[in-house]
Structure formats: C-alpha cells, structure tokens
Amino acid sequence: MLELTLVEKSMLFARGFKAWRRIESMAKRLYMAIALRVFGAAFDAVSSISAECERELADWEEGRRFALGVEPKGPCITLEKKGRRIRMIGTGLKDPHLSILFKNLDSAVMVFTTYMGVVQATVENRALIKGDNGRAMEVIRILDIIMIYLLPGFILKKNFRTVPGFTRSQYLVMLRIYAALIPALVRTFF
Amino acid sequence: MHMPNYYQHYSPGRIVAGYGALDKIPSIMERLGCRTAMVVTDKGVVGAGLITCVQQAFEGTSCTIAHVFDEAPPDSSNIASNKLARLFEQYGCDLFLAVGGGSSIDTAKAANIVISEKTDDLLKIQGAENIEADLLPVIAVPTTAGTGSEATKAAVIFNEEKKVKMLFSADQLCPTVAVLDPRMTATAPPKITAATGLDALTHAIEASINLQKNPIEDAFAKAAIELIAKYLVRATENGATDMEARYGMANAALFAGIAFSNSTVGVVHSLAHACGAVCHVPHGMANGILLPWCLEFNLPRVAAHIAELAGPLGAEPGGNDPVERAGRTIRLVRELGERLHRLCGLPLRLRDAGVTEQNLPHIVEVALNDGCLIYNPLDVTRNDALRLLRNAF
Numbered sequence: 001m002l003e004l005t006l007v008e009k010s011m012l013f014a015r016g017f018k019a020w021r022r023i024e025s026m027a028k029r030l031y032m033a034i035a036l037r038v039f040g041a042a043f044d045a046v047s048s049i050s051a052e053c054e055r056e057l058a059d060w061e062e063g064r065r066f067a068l069g070v071e072p073k074g075p076c077i078t079l080e081k082k083g084r085r086i087r088m089i090g091t092g093l094k095d096p097h098l099s100i101l102f103k104n105l106d107s108a109v110m111v112f113t114t115y116m117g118v119v120q121a122t123v124e125n126r127a128l129i130k131g132d133n134g135r136a137m138e139v140i141r142i143l144d145i146i147m148i149y150l151l152p153g154f155i156l157k158k159n160f161r162t163v164p165g166f167t168r169s170q171y172l173v174m175l176r177i178y179a180a181l182i183p184a185l186v187r188t189f190f
Numbered sequence: 191m192h193m194p195n196y197y198q199h200y201s202p203g204r205i206v207a208g209y210g211a212l213d214k215i216p217s218i219m220e221r222l223g224c225r226t227a228m229v230v231t232d233k234g235v236v237g238a239g240l241i242t243c244v245q246q247a248f249e250g251t252s253c254t255i256a257h258v259f260d261e262a263p264p265d266s267s268n269i270a271s272n273k274l275a276r277l278f279e280q281y282g283c284d285l286f287l288a289v290g291g292g293s294s295i296d297t298a299k300a301a302n303i304v305i306s307e308k309t310d311d312l313l314k315i316q317g318a319e320n321i322e323a324d325l326l327p328v329i330a331v332p333t334t335a336g337t338g339s340e341a342t343k344a345a346v347i348f349n350e351e352k353k354v355k356m357l358f359s360a361d362q363l364c365p366t367v368a369v370l371d372p373r374m375t376a377t378a379p380p381k382i383t384a385a386t387g388l389d390a391l392t393h394a395i396e397a398s399i400n401l402q403k404n405p406i407e408d409a410f411a412k413a414a415i416e417l418i419a420k421y422l423v424r425a426t427e428n429g430a431t432d433m434e435a436r437y438g439m440a441n442a443a444l445f446a447g448i449a450f451s452n453s454t455v456g457v458v459h460s461l462a463h464a465c466g467a468v469c470h471v472p473h474g475m476a477n478g479i480l481l482p483w484c485l486e487f488n489l490p491r492v493a494a495h496i497a498e499l500a501g502p503l504g505a506e507p508g509g510n511d512p513v514e515r516a517g518r519t520i521r522l523v524r525e526l527g528e529r530l531h532r533l534c535g536l537p538l539r540l541r542d543a544g545v546t547e548q549n550l551p552h553i554v555e556v557a558l559n560d561g562c563l564i565y566n567p568l569d570v571t572r573n574d575a576l577r578l579l580r581n582a583f
Contacts, residue, residue, distance in 0.1 A: 122564050123401045124196045129317045133357045134559035136317075141558070161491075162569035 028105040033075040033091075035112040036068060039146070040077045040088030041184035046146045047085040049176050053145050054084060056138060065089070066139050067096040070108045071128060076101070086142070088188055098131030100139060114151060117159030118143055149177050192495065197404035200361050201448045203341060207370035207441060209433065212243055215287070215329060216251035218367055222327045224285040228278045229258045230298040231289045235333055236260045238377045244289055244331065256281035262294040265348040268356070271300035272310050279305065286328045288365070289374070291386075292337030295330045299345040299363050302326050312347060316356040321363070330365040333374045335425070335439035336386025336474050338393055338447020340368035355467070357561065364451070368444060372437035376430040380534035383429075383439070387422040388478030388527070388536075390414060390443040392458050395481065395523070397449035399488060399495040400456040400565045408498075411449040415502035417442035422526065426533050456566035458484040461578060464557035471543045479540055482524045483581045487574065489516055491567040496520070540583045550579045 004012070014020045047053045060081045069076025078094035079086050093099060102108035107126035110116040118140060121127055129136045148156060148164065156163045166174075206214050219227065227248075231241060241258055248255055259274050278286070278301060288298035304310055306323040315321060330340035339345075343364040347356045378386070394414040397407050421438035428435060461484070462476035485496055497515035501507065503522040509515045530536045537543040545553070554575045557563070563570050570578075 119401070119564055125198055128319055130320055131317055132354065133317065133561040134354075137559045137561060137563065140564070160569065161567065162571075164571075 025105065028109050029075060032070055032105060032108050032112060036075055036077045037088070037091075037188045038185065039068065039112070040079060041181060041188040042146050042150060043079055043086040043142070044088065044184040044187070045177050045180040046149055047142070049173055049180055050145055050149065051173075053142055056142050056145070057081060057084065057086070060138070064135075065094065065096040065098075066131075066135070067093050067099040067101070069093070069099070069101050070105055071101045071103055074102075074105055074108070096131070098129070098135045098139065100136060101128045101130070102126055103128060114155045114159060118147075119161060120159070149174050150181075191405055192403055192408070194402075194404055197402065197406075197452075199404065199406045199452050200343065201341065201364065201452070202361075203364050204367045205341075205370070205444065206367060207437075207444075209372055209437070211369050211371040212247045212331065212374070215244070215247050215331075215369060216253040218329065218369075219253045219285060222285065222366065224327055225253050226256045226281070226283045227253065227285045227287040227329075228274070228281060228283040229255050229287045229289055230262055230274060230301070231258065231260050231294050232262045232264075232291075233260050235290045235294070238333075240333055240374055240377070241289060243371075243373060244287070255287070256283050262290060262297040263348075264293055265355075266293045266296035266300060266346065267348045267350050268300070268312050269350050270297050271304055271312070271347060274298070274301035275304035275310075285326065287331070288328060289331045289333060291332065291334040292339040295328075295332070295337070295339040295365065296345040296347060298328055298330075299365075300347045300358070302328060303345075303358065303363075312356055312358075313349060313352065316358055318357075318359040319361075321358070321360040323362075325362045327366040329367045329369060331369045331371065331374055332440065332443065334378055334382065334386045335375050335436070335443040336389035338390060338443050338450065340365055340370075341444050341447035342451035344451065355463075370437070370440040370444060372433045372440055375436050375440050376433065380426045380429065381536055384422070384426045384530040384534050384536045385472055385474030385478060386443070387418060387425065387439055387474070388481070388530070389474030390439070390446040391418045391422070391523070391526070392462075392474075392477035392481050393446035393450040393455060394418070394442075395485070395499060396455040396458055397446070397453035398499060399485075399492045400453060400567055402453040402565055403495065404453060407449040407453040410445040411453075412499070412502045414442045414445035414449065415499055417445070419502065419504045419522075419526070423529055423533065426530060454565045455562050456484070457487065457563060457568075457570050457575075457578070459562045460557045460560035460566075460570070461553070461575065463560050463562070464553045465540065465543075465545060467556050468553045469543075469545045469549050471540070471545060475537060475543055476540075478527055478530070478536065479538060479543060480578065480582050482520050482527070483578050485516075485520045485523065487578055488567050489513070489520075495567075540579065545583065547583065550576060550583065553579055 286298040394411040398411040421435040424435035465471040465476040497512040
C-alpha cells in the first residue's frame with residue numbers, strides 16, 4: 001500500500017543533497033509555469049469546440065475570472081470567460097472571482113503530470129479554494145471535460161471515478177480540439 | 191479496515207456530556223479565561239424555556255450572560271451575523287455561547303469570523319481554509335440531535351444581499367466546547383426529532399463510505415450509527431420521557447458531526463442541499479428520503495463499505511457476500527425511515543415533502559454545484575442526479 005517505487009526511493013535519496021533540492025524546485029516551478037500555460041491554451045481550445053463545455057459556460061456571466069496556480073507565490077494563470085470561450089488573460093492573479101491554488105509545487109506537479117487526479121488532490125486537501133464553492137465546481141467540471149478530451153484512456157481510468165464512453169462524434173471533436181490547440185498554444189506563449 | 195494512503199483528522203473541542211452538563215459552563219468559561227458570554231439562539235429555543243436552564247447555570251457564579259441574542263434566522267445569514275458581532279463588541283463579551291440548532295451555532299461562528307478577521311464582508315473570505323485569525327472561544331449547546339455543528343469545522347451562511355449560500359471551512363471554526371445535556375433536546379417534537387436523527391444517520395453513513403473515509407472517522411461514524419439504530423425510534427416515540435434515548439441521540443449527532451467534519455459527505459447531501467434551496471425541504475427530511483436511493487447508486491463502487499454498516503444498524507452477523515450484506519444495510523435504512531413515517535408522518539417521498547416534478551431539473555442544476563459531490567465515491571452526472579431524484583420522488 002505505502003511501498004515506494006524505485007523512482008520514489010531514488011528521489012528520496014537525491015533530496016538528501018541541498019543542491020539537488022534547489023534544482024528540483026526550480027525544475028518543478030518551470031514545469032508548472034509551462035503546464036499552466038498549456039492548460040490555459042487547452043481551456044481556450046476545448047471551450048471553443050466542445051458542446052459539453054458550451055453547455056457549462058451557458059450560465060457563466062461575461063467577464064467571470066478564475067485563477068489556477070500554486071501557493072505561495074508560485075506560478076499562476078488567470079482565465080476569463082469571453083463570449084463563448086475561456087481565454088487566458090495572463091499570468092499571476094488578475095483580480096479573479098475565484099482561485100484554485102495548490103498548496104505547494106509538489107501537489108501541483110502531481111496533478112499536472114497526471115500522477116494524481118483533481119478529485120484525489122481535493123480529497124487529500126492539496127488545494128485551496130478562494131471564492132464561491134459552486135463556481136469552483138463549475139470550473140472543475142470544465143477541467144474534467146478538458147482532461148477527458150486531451151488525455152489517453154489509461155490515465156482517465158486511473159484518475160477518474162467514472163470514465164465516460166466516447167461516441168464517434170466525440171472522437172471527431174477530439175481531433176478538432178487537438179487542431180485548435182496549436183493556434184491556442186501559439187497565442188498563449190507568444 | 192480501510193486505510194487510505196493519506197488522511198487528516200482534526201477535532202480539538204472539549205466535550206462535556208451528561209444530564210446537568212449545562213451547570214459546568216461557568217467553570218469551563220473560567221478555565222478559558224472568559225467571564226462574559228453572549229448567548230446566541232432563536233426565538234423557538236427561548237419560547238421552549240431552554241434559555242432559562244442556561245441562565246440558571248450562571249446563578250451564583252463569577253461569569254455572566256451579557257445579552258441573549260435570539261435573532262438567529264432559520265438559515266444563518268450575514269446580516270444576523272454582522273448584527274451579532276456589533277452587539278458582542280458593544281456588550282464587551284469575550285465568548286459566544288450558542289444554544290440551538292445548526293443555524294444558531296453557525297450564526298455564532300460567522301459573527302466570530304466577522305470580529306476576528308475584522309471584516310463585515312464575509313464573501314471575501316468564504317471557501318476552505320481562508321480564515322487566518324485566531325477566533326474567540328465558542329461553547330455550543332445543541333438543542334437538536336442532528337446537525338453536529340457543535341463538532342464541525344464548517345459554517346454555512348446565507349448572503350441576503352447577493353442571495354447566495356457561503357460555505358466557510360477552517361479548523362478554527364470547530365467550537366471550543368460542545369455541551370450535551372439531554373434536557374436541551376427533550377422538548378423537540380417527534381417530526382423534528384426524526385428528521386434531525388436521519389440527518390445524523392446520513393452524516394455517519396456518508397462519512398463511512400466516501401472518498402475521505404479513514405479509520406478514525408469510521409470509529410466515530412459506526413458508534414453514531416449504533417446509537418441511532420438503538421435510540422432514534424425511542425426518542426421519536428417517547429419524547430421528553432425517555433432521557434436515555436435523548437442522551438443517546440445527542441451523542442450520536444456529535445459523533446456523526448466529528449466524522450463528517452473530517453470525512454465530509456457526498457451525493458445525499460448535495461441533493462438534499464439543493465432540495466432545501468429550491469423547494470425549502472427541511473434538510474434532515476430530504477437526507478432521510480434520499481439516503482437509501484443514493485446508497486444503491488454508490489453500491490457498485492463501495493459495496494464492502496456499505497456492508498460494514500449492517501452490523502451497527504442492527505443486522506444479525508453472517509453473510510460473506512458484500513453486495514448482499516450492503517443490500518441488508520440499505521433495507522435496514524429503509525425500514526428505519528418507514529418506522530419513523532408510521533410514528534410521526536415523516537415523508538418517505540420527495541413529492542410528499544413539497545417537491546414537484548417540475549422542480550427536479552432545477553434541483554439537479556443546483557446540486558451539481560455543491561462541493562460535497564467531489565467526495566462521493568462515484569461521479570454524479572446530470573442524468574444520474576435526475577434519476578436519483580426521480581427514484582426518490
């Protein structure tokens with residue numbers, strides 16, 4: 001149950017060295033900064049194409065903002081509902097109505113490397129929600145939709161309580177989302 | 191025994207329980223370094239003469255009750271909390287003494303946040319773990335055996351201007367002391383006793399099967415379930431004449447409160463909160479109606495956990511098949527509901543509790559935004575929620 005893998009044992013050994021800890025922390029910070037921007041782009045791509053996302057966004061007021069990131073003072077992005085899609089409006093906290101912040105880099109990396117699902121991270125008290133709980137649920141549902149479209153089935157099976165079956169038309173939507181992700185990534189990074 | 195890879199437990203409150211436990215309040219206050227209490231309650235509790243019992247406990251002691259605030263609304267609100275906070279400072283109080291059901295205790299918790307965080311805009315700090323200040327001491331004296339608010343680290347406050355329910359969750363919100371005196375719950379009418387008892391049962395059962403289940407909460411939850419199985423029908427039937435049953439139920443609600451404060455709750459509560467918000471169905475009543483249906487829904491994922499509850503509910507030992515044993519648990523929950531229905535007319539169907547079929551889609555939408563869903567063993571889609579409501583309708 002609590003047996004460590006070889007990788008975890010090696011990491012524990014390496015963490016005994018101060019220099020390694022510094023390198024590890026910088027690497028995680030960099031990884032999270034990139035991963036959050038990729039997710040920012042994914043929000044844009046999926047929300048512009050997926051019918052499930054469109055349904056979720058129907059009740060969102062224009063200009064609603066939320067942030068995803070890492071406490072304390074870790075990487076963070078703010079996203080906003082603009083028209084029928086969600087756009088990343090920049091890094092850092094930009095006056096969001098709601099923020100979902102992981103308590104530390106380790107927790108965030110676990111979720112953004114798909115080692116752990118969002119639900120399990122919440123169950124293990126790894127995230128802080130500032131703002132309305134109902135709005136947080138709305139964001140988490142959209143995050144789920146994004147993951148369902150972007151991640152392979154074996155990861156979904158590991159991280160989701162119930163994995164929804166895909167119809168043929170949803171596979172087509174998935175292809176369109178991957179195609180839309182490229183310009184969204186370009187917009188996000190440049 | 192289920193042992194998760196990770197869990198947390200926090201329950202720092204002192205528990206003072208027994209017939210006459212109220213009399214200990216002044217000495218507890220002295221030990222806390224407090225002298226002047228603000229009693230937080232509602233008009234129903236005052237009308238039932240329960241505050242007189244509290245006042246009598248202060249006679250001849252160095253501690254005093256500065257003011258009795260009897261304006262706690264049925265749904266704790268920001269307006270009531272802000273008013274209470276102003277009065278608390280005006281009267282120079284140093285402790286909240288909440289006497290009542292969940293709303294009185296939550297009103298005291300919210301006023302405590304207002305004072306300690308020096309804000310009158312609770313919206314800014316709603317959410318989980320957003321309270322940074324140390325809060326003032328709160329002594330909670332429940333007058334219903336159900337909400338468990340005397341032992342929980344959460345408060346739900348209705349924002350009257352924005353018409354939204356705000357959830358606060360932080361370790362500091364756990365009351366400093368919970369005082370269980372069976373005299374305080376003895377006057378509750380049968381239907382309230384039954385509904386609040388089913389609320390406590392739902393807390394205990396959901397805490398034992400959901401994703402934050404852990405061995406400590408299991409122990410509290412199973413003890414609560416055993417007490418409820420033994421005493422709920424008696425407390426409903428015998429009223430004020432059966433103090434043993436009242437005392438058993440007060441303990442059950444507290445144990446269940448500790449369990450769900452740490453393990454949280456699941457789909458039953460999400461749907462019950464929504465039934466309350468849309469159709470004003472009393473919370474315990476909605477929980478009692480929905481519980482067996484939601485257990486059936488979760489059964490494919492957590493049959494073994496549900497099966498473990500058959501014993502505490504009074505089933506004979508035996509039967510190795512977890513699905514069969516889980517079915518027994520669900521039957522026992524149904525039978526308990528039916529007995530209470532026969533005793534006091536507690537509804538068994540949502541349609542008898544004020545819900546119409548046209549309300550169901552709206553209830554679904556509200557339920558899907560309830561944070562409790564995260565902790566349910568199975569994902570709950572719109573269709574699942576609607577099916578559950580139709581089953582219980």
